[in-house]
Amino acid sequence: MELTGADIFVRCLADEGVEHVFGYPGGAALHIYDALYRQDKVKHILVRHEQGAAHAADGYARATGRPGVVLVTSGPGVTNTITGIATAYMDSIPLVVFSGQVATSLIGDDAFQEVDAVGISRPCVKHNFLVKDVKDLAATIKKAFYIASTGRPGPVLVDIPKDVTAHKCEYEYPRTVSMRSYSPVTDGDPAQIHQAVDLMLSAKRPMIYTGGGIVLGEASAALTELVRLLGYPCTNTLMGLGAYPATDPLFVGMLGMHGTYEANMAMHECDVLIGIGARFDDRVTGDLNKFCPHARIIHVDVDPSSISKNVPAAIPVVGASGPVINEMIRLIKASDRKPDKEALVAWWKQIGQWRAMNCLEYDRESQLIKPQYVVETLYDITGGDAYITSDVGQHQMWAAQYYKFDKPRRWINSGGLGTMGFGLPAAMGVKLAFPDATVACITGEASIQMCLQELSTCKQYDLPVKIVNLNNRYMGMVRQWQEFFYDRRYSHSYMDALPDFVKLTEAYGHIGFKIEKPGDVEGALKEAFAMKDRLVFLDFITDQTENVYPMIAAGKGQHEMHLKPCKAVVPTDRELA
Amino acid sequence: MRHTISMLLENESGALSRVAGLFSARGYNIESLTVAPTEDETLSRLTLVTSGSEDVIEQITKQLNKLVDVVKLVDLTEGQHIEREMLLIKVNAGGATRDEIRRAVDKHQARILDESETTCTIELTGTSDTLDAFVTAVSRAGIIEVVRSGVSGIARGENSLRV
Numbered sequence: 001m002e003l004t005g006a007d008i009f010v011r012c013l014a015d016e017g018v019e020h021v022f023g024y025p026g027g028a029a030l031h032i033y034d035a036l037y038r039q040d041k042v043k044h045i046l047v048r049h050e051q052g053a054a055h056a057a058d059g060y061a062r063a064t065g066r067p068g069v070v071l072v073t074s075g076p077g078v079t080n081t082i083t084g085i086a087t088a089y090m091d092s093i094p095l096v097v098f099s100g101q102v103a104t105s106l107i108g109d110d111a112f113q114e115v116d117a118v119g120i121s122r123p124c125v126k127h128n129f130l131v132k133d134v135k136d137l138a139a140t141i142k143k144a145f146y147i148a149s150t151g152r153p154g155p156v157l158v159d160i161p162k163d164v165t166a167h168k169c170e171y172e173y174p175r176t177v178s179m180r181s182y183s184p185v186t187d188g189d190p191a192q193i194h195q196a197v198d199l200m201l202s203a204k205r206p207m208i209y210t211g212g213g214i215v216l217g218e219a220s221a222a223l224t225e226l227v228r229l230l231g232y233p234c235t236n237t238l239m240g241l242g243a244y245p246a247t248d249p250l251f252v253g254m255l256g257m258h259g260t261y262e263a264n265m266a267m268h269e270c271d272v273l274i275g276i277g278a279r280f281d282d283r284v285t286g287d288l289n290k291f292c293p294h295a296r297i298i299h300v301d302v303d304p305s306s307i308s309k310n311v312p313a314a315i316p317v318v319g320a321s322g323p324v325i326n327e328m329i330r331l332i333k334a335s336d337r338k339p340d341k342e343a344l345v346a347w348w349k350q351i352g353q354w355r356a357m358n359c360l361e362y363d364r365e366s367q368l369i370k371p372q373y374v375v376e377t378l379y380d381i382t383g384g385d386a387y388i389t390s391d392v393g394q395h396q397m398w399a400a401q402y403y404k405f406d407k408p409r410r411w412i413n414s415g416g417l418g419t420m421g422f423g424l425p426a427a428m429g430v431k432l433a434f435p436d437a438t439v440a441c442i443t444g445e446a447s448i449q450m451c452l453q454e455l456s457t458c459k460q461y462d463l464p465v466k467i468v469n470l471n472n473r474y475m476g477m478v479r480q481w482q483e484f485f486y487d488r489r490y491s492h493s494y495m496d497a498l499p500d501f502v503k504l505t506e507a508y509g510h511i512g513f514k515i516e517k518p519g520d521v522e523g524a525l526k527e528a529f530a531m532k533d534r535l536v537f538l539d540f541i542t543d544q545t546e547n548v549y550p551m552i553a554a555g556k557g558q559h560e561m562h563l564k565p566c567k568a569v570v571p572t573d574r575e576l577a
Numbered sequence: 578m579r580h581t582i583s584m585l586l587e588n589e590s591g592a593l594s595r596v597a598g599l600f601s602a603r604g605y606n607i608e609s610l611t612v613a614p615t616e617d618e619t620l621s622r623l624t625l626v627t628s629g630s631e632d633v634i635e636q637i638t639k640q641l642n643k644l645v646d647v648v649k650l651v652d653l654t655e656g657q658h659i660e661r662e663m664l665l666i667k668v669n670a671g672g673a674t675r676d677e678i679r680r681a682v683d684k685h686q687a688r689i690l691d692e693s694e695t696t697c698t699i700e701l702t703g704t705s706d707t708l709d710a711f712v713t714a715v716s717r718a719g720i721i722e723v724v725r726s727g728v729s730g731i732a733r734g735e736n737s738l739r740v
Contacts, residue, residue, distance in 0.1 A: 118591060123602050127645040130591070147645060180740060181587055181648040305639035308632070 005165035006035035022053035026073025028100030031165035048453035052425040054084020059426030067094040075113030086124035090416025095155035126154030151184025188319025203272035204343035212239030213277015217321035242405030261359035290557030368543035375402035391423040391447030394476035421450030455508040505537035592646040609727030669719035670697035
């Protein structure tokens with residue numbers, strides 16, 4: 001039987017196993033929305049802004065590992081998703097974005113709500129398609145899901161003109177897809193892995209440095225086995241947190257600009273660096289000329305273009321993290337050689353001395369609420385088992401430093417693009433995927449206002465996430481940089497004219513708490529998290545002068561960390577009033 | 578260093594813009610770029626001349642290979658290969674300069690395609706260096722227009738770029 005393009009679209013999603021679509025209707029997508037109305041397999045979540053749809057689908061994908069799906073209309077519908085698409089692209093998150101387009105006969109005419117969606121999204125998608133014929137629709141959708149979710153994952157956009165959704169053809173969803181121009185690798189080259197293992201076993205001061213590639217490759221269990229088998233220290237990037245259990249003694253914390261003293265010093269002093277599924281980003285390496293000066297570097301990545309991009313690798317291995325780590329484990333177990341015990345004892349002794357600096361210590365006697373204390377308390381009362389999303393800035397770093405993630409896919413943040421406004425819609429996506437899980441969004445008063453309208457979506461679909469607002473009345477990270485590098489000229493970083501978040505949340509039909517004293521933090525969190533079926537907005541009025549430490553200034557080496565929490569000199573609310 | 582990279586590309590709308598966009602987005606140089614369909618109408622052949630350090634060239638080839646529309650790629654500079662470029666040039670050829678032009682045409686084995694009272698239009702195919710030399714040779718006469726095709730390249734001997 002012949003079906004319309006719109007019906008084919010919906011059938012494709014159902015056959016692909018898609019349960020949820022985040023979207024917003026509009027003219028060019030109306031045939032598709034009509035087809036959605038006439039079925040009950042695919043559930044549509046109506047967001048309040050298309051950026052929210054992209055972030056929600058992204059959060060859904062990060063938590064589940066399955067591609068997130070977005071449906072929007074042409075023109076502003078699709079341009080509003082671009083920030084969300086770029087966010088997913090930078091963090092290699094599988095997303096399939098469907099955009100309506102004006103009819104093929106109108107393309108290029110500057111028609112109403114026409115925009116070149118394929119052109120405008122090109123630099124921030126893994127691939128994109130314009131479907132010009134209904135006969136190509138099903139095959140294109142199949143390809144889109146395949147490309148998004150294989151190899152190094154990423155967002156794929158499919159632009160569908162309105163007439164294509166009205167035309168009819170026979171429907172058959174392809175079972176398989178093969179593309180001559182796209183064949184992602186999985187297994188690494190055995191000879192390269194062999195060499196890598198030889199170097200690993202020769203190390204005196206080894207360091208295992210892993211990133212989001214472990215999470216994306218579902219290689220967390222394999223990594224944990226490898227690290228324990230070797231007894232080597234392990235650090236995770238911001239994107240890799242949870243890939244190795246943070247409470248394990250072999251874990252030395254996050255590395256990079258706001259990483260721990262022990263992680264960064266161990267990177268700087270190591271003689272063999274084993275990088276897996278991490279891309280040597282500038283926030284990790286600092287000054288490349290000072291990066292790991294003593295180390296021979298092994299770099300495992302599924303994307304060959306990540307290898308030797310910023311830092312040359314002595315032993316490159318192109319392959320997916322899981323299969324490569326498993327092969328490493330097999331070779332190590334079969335080898336006569338064992339890790340150098342004596343050297344390791346000395347190395348761990350050195351790391352222990354760095355650890356003893358206690359770089360994450362903060363003032364626990366303060367009369368003001370310390371943001372670190374809120375995150376630590378949140379960790380305690382959620383048993384370390386919540387899904388935590390975050391926005392971008394100081395609160396994001398404190399969440400990364402003080403919430404000890406033991407499992408992958410629990411820490412959901414915009415690492416690469418650094419997108420403020422990500423946290424709330426992402427939390428929505430997570431809660432939808434796991435309705436029984438505890439989901440909290442750690443945010444700040446600046447970030448939360450960027451996608452705040454999604455509180456309405458949370459109400460409509462009963463998504464009782466918890467919002468932990470670390471409200472310091474500043475764009476904290478901007479303020480911190482202005483304090484350090486702009487001679488305390490706090491240009492436009494003070495958040496004036498803030499709304500009453502409690503009343504605002506109540507206006508959306510949720511519950512809001514304002515917490516102003518350290519003594520009330522624990523009680524408020526307990527009360528909020530006990531309300532399983534309500535969204536609670538916790539507005540913590542925190543110490544405005546708090547900075548994120550340790551800190552490596554941009555362009556400095558990994559060993560050049562600011563540790564001493566010198567008291568920040570910033571005008572407080574009272575002085576500004 | 579100058580590199581000539583040749584690739585087979587899916588013959589689809591937008592494929593070329595992915596290649597060109599990659600170069601502008603990542604700040605790589607393009608010296609020339611030529612593209613046309615092959616005997617297999619689903620494939621285009623693209624030759625691209627770029628320059629950069631070895632690290633940059635390695636990134637360029639990796640990033641190009643990552644594009645879903647790129648089917649196969651070879652850096653021709655890594656082996657023996659042939660490069661050709663075509664030049665169409667219109668020069669002033671009034672009075673005595675015409676003989677001078679003719680001598681240059683003969684010397685470089687170029688061809689005169691069209692003549693008017695005051696102009697002469699010439700075709701020359703060769704390496705980029707040969708073309709440069711010819712343009713210099715006729716420049717005294719006064720160049721009106723220069724049209725160059727950009728470099729096309731192919732490997733020597735039995736090496737080939739096929740699906």
